[in-house]
Amino acid sequence: MLPSIRPMGESAVLVTLGDTIDPPVAARARAIAAAVDADGRLGRAVPAYASVLVPFDPLALSVAAAGRIVEGLVGRLAGRLAEEAPNAIDVAAAGRLVEIAVRYGGEDGPDLDEVARLHGLRPDDVVEIHASQEYDAFFLGFAPGFAYLGPVPASIATPRLDVPRPRVPAGSVAIGGAQTAVYPTETPGGWRLVGRTAAILWDVDRHPPSLIAPGDRVRFVPIR
Amino acid sequence: MTLEVVEPGLQTTIQDAGRPNWTQLGVPVGGACDPWSLAVANLLAGADAGAAALEMTIVGPTLRVREPTLIGLAGADLGGVVRGSGRRLEPGRTYSLAAGSTIAFPGGDGAAGARSYVALPGGVDVREILGSRSTLLSAGFGGFEGRALRAGDLVRGSTAPDSPGRERSWPWLDFDPLAAATGPDPITLRLVAGPADGVDPLVAGEWRVRPDSDRIGLRLEPTSDGPPLPASGELLTHGVVRGAVQLPPGGTPLVLLADHQTTGGYPIAGVVARADHPVLGQLRPGAAVRFVAVTPDEARRAFVEQARALERGAAACRADDWDELWLSAGR
Numbered sequence: 338m339l340p341s342i343r344p345m346g347e348s349a350v351l352v353t354l355g356d357t358i359d360p361p362v363a364a365r366a367r368a369i370a371a372a373v374d375a376d377g378r379l380g381r382a383v384p385a386y387a388s389v390l391v392p393f394d395p396l397a398l399s400v401a402a403a404g405r406i407v408e409g410l411v412g413r414l415a416g417r418l419a420e421e422a423p424n425a426i427d428v429a430a431a432g433r434l435v436e437i438a439v440r441y442g443g444e445d446g447p448d449l450d451e452v453a454r455l456h457g458l459r460p461d462d463v464v465e466i467h468a469s470q471e472y473d474a475f476f477l478g479f480a481p482g483f484a485y486l487g488p489v490p491a492s493i494a495t496p497r498l499d500v501p502r503p504r505v506p507a508g509s510v511a512i513g514g515a516q517t518a519v520y521p522t523e524t525p526g527g528w529r530l531v532g533r534t535a536a537i538l539w540d541v542d543r544h545p546p547s548l549i550a551p552g553d554r555v556r557f558v559p560i561r
Numbered sequence: 562m563t564l565e566v567v568e569p570g571l572q573t574t575i576q577d578a579g580r581p582n583w584t585q586l587g588v589p590v591g592g593a594c595d596p597w598s599l600a601v602a603n604l605l606a607g608a609d610a611g612a613a614a615l616e617m618t619i620v621g622p623t624l625r626v627r628e629p630t631l632i633g634l635a636g637a638d639l640g641g642v643v644r645g646s647g648r649r650l651e652p653g654r655t656y657s658l659a660a661g662s663t664i665a666f667p668g669g670d671g672a673a674g675a676r677s678y679v680a681l682p683g684g685v686d687v688r689e690i691l692g693s694r695s696t697l698l699s700a701g702f703g704g705f706e707g708r709a710l711r712a713g714d715l716v717r718g719s720t721a722p723d724s725p726g727r728e729r730s731w732p733w734l735d736f737d738p739l740a741a742a743t744g745p746d747p748i749t750l751r752l753v754a755g756p757a758d759g760v761d762p763l764v765a766g767e768w769r770v771r772p773d774s775d776r777i778g779l780r781l782e783p784t785s786d787g788p789p790l791p792a793s794g795e796l797l798t799h800g801v802v803r804g805a806v807q808l809p810p811g812g813t814p815l816v817l818l819a820d821h822q823t824t825g826g827y828p829i830a831g832v833v834a835r836a837d838h839p840v841l842g843q844l845r846p847g848a849a850v851r852f853v854a855v856t857p858d859e860a861r862r863a864f865v866e867q868a869r870a871l872e873r874g875a876a877a878c879r880a881d882d883w884d885e886l887w888l889s890a891g892r
Contacts, residue, residue, distance in 0.1 A: 343755055344753065344755060344756070344857050345755070345756055345801075345802055345805065345829065345832055346753045346802055346804055346805070346832030346833075346834070346857070347753055347832075347834060347835060347857040347858075347860035347861040347864065348802065348835055348864075349832075351799060351800070353799075356796075357797070358797070370585065380581060381582050381583075381584055381585065382800075383584045383585060383823055383824065384800075385798050385799045385800055385824055386797050386798060387797055388799040388800065389800070390799060390800025390801070390802070392581070392802065395835060395864050395865070396864070396865060396868055399857070399858060399861060400858070400861070476824070477585060477586050477587040477823075478587050478798060478800075478822060478823050478824030479587060479824065480587055480699070480822070481583075481586060481587045481588045481697075481700045482587060483587050484587075485798070524699070539700075541690050541691060541702050545586070546583075546691070547586045547587075550586075
């Protein structure tokens with residue numbers, strides 16, 4: 338059945354690979370996006386957890402024609418993967434390891450105590466668990482340089498706030514469900530703030546402007 | 562060539578055709594809310610169709626002309642006028658402005674549409690960031706330091722006008738994509754169904770644009786009791802496009818506009834046809850809209866027709882003997 342390819346207007350198709358947050362599926366979405374970009378007949382693809390948005394120029398292509406091109410790319414990718422080791426895609430798509438120094442708790446992480454309380458843990462336990470993982474950067478969205486990182490262990494995964502904060506300071510490190518992220522710039526936000534980093538996540542004068550790229554791995558390092 | 566901002570207006574920003582190549586880093590495409598009028602203003606002024614221009618919103622700025630210049634004006638009629646002489650500045654043509662004169666856009670009537678564009682020869686000269694000069698207010702970069710214009714800002718064109726003093730009109734050729742936006746309510750928008758369910762109640766109802774709408778999206782509320790929208794849950798976040806009609810919980814659909822986020826988690830019941838994006842950019846709070854379902858191929862044909870009309874206008878703008886060409890093209 339999957340993947341499905343459906344039109345999103347006359348200028349894009351959405352490729353859906355599944356309906357769960359699963360690192361190998363997200364890696365496959367990024368691999369399809371890379372194949373779309375390399376092909377050159379379509380616009381810049383937007384991968385997410387289990388989907389790829391493929392925009393294209395409607396003056397050049399119909400939805401049907403674009404769908405056939407995407408179908409071909411997805412099929413060729415699946416064939417190539419079948420010939421390689423089952424985990425080849427993780428290796429092929431693996432990016433750099435990015436280490437981010439974080440001051441946890443206090444003013445830097447105003448929700449740390451509440452996250453600990455909700456899980457019956459001490460704040461130090463939450464810090465230890467959060468900083469002991471290597472997270473996948475599944476994709477970027479929400480704001481420039483905002484990487485959806487995960488999976489976060491169930492022992493500290495925490496639902497978003499009912500009412501988002503109107504302003505989250507740049508550099509805030511947060512947990513939202515089974516994801517974690519760093520807010521690159523001051524924006525509204527509903528995730529639980531557990532710490533803050535001095536690292537510059539987004540800088541338009543840097544190349545590339547984003548510290549974290551899709552497919553990178555991220556580790557948080559606690560500092561005092 | 563230089564315009565000094567005396568009063569900034571409600572929200573005047575620098576916008577061009579946007580930055581489509583950085584969505585993988587979470588950067589909104591952005592750009593002019595009404596791409597047709599941006600192109601018309603630029604072509605009139607002797608700039609590329611996608612060059613940077615001033616986007617004015619409902620109440621435009623007051624600008625002092627520091628050096629003689631030609632401007633191209635297109636989009637909504639925001640009551641533009643040359644102070645002193647009282648000369649009206651109506652959209653769809655160029656104006657030759659003398660040094661020392663002051664122009665103002667105090668706002669049009671409610672039926673006028675929301676946005677208008679002032680283009681300068683060669684395009685507005687600001688730094689290009691990630692392939693575009695567009696202001697991205699939500700992230701604070703592009704245009705003038707990522708913000709709306711303020712009093713004292715100096716807006717410069719990139720080149721001298723080709724033929725200063727020579728004024729021209731846009732050759733409409735019986736094709737005006739904004740006709741619907743300035744016509745009687747409700748304004749009809751063509752909608753391609755999907756990818757999620759829910760297009761039927763969208764098409765059956767009548768909707769009003771809420772005041773909490775902005776460059777990111779137009780929030781809609783039903784004007785009367787229509788069939789209920791489908792129960793909305795949150796989906797796995799996926800990439801989204803301009804014109805997408807999201808159905809968040811609460812029955813107030815959000816139509817994504819230029820500065821929408823690259824990804825979203827609400828079901829998308831339909832996408833406004835690309836040919837109607839200029840109209841989307843012209844909707845004011847309070848405007849009533851209806852949706853009519855079209856197929857992707859119908860939506861594509863409408864956009865091809867619009868692109869051809871723009872190309873005919875562009876060819877006329879480039880022609881040496883402007884008047885003769887556009888008269889013959891209109892025949």
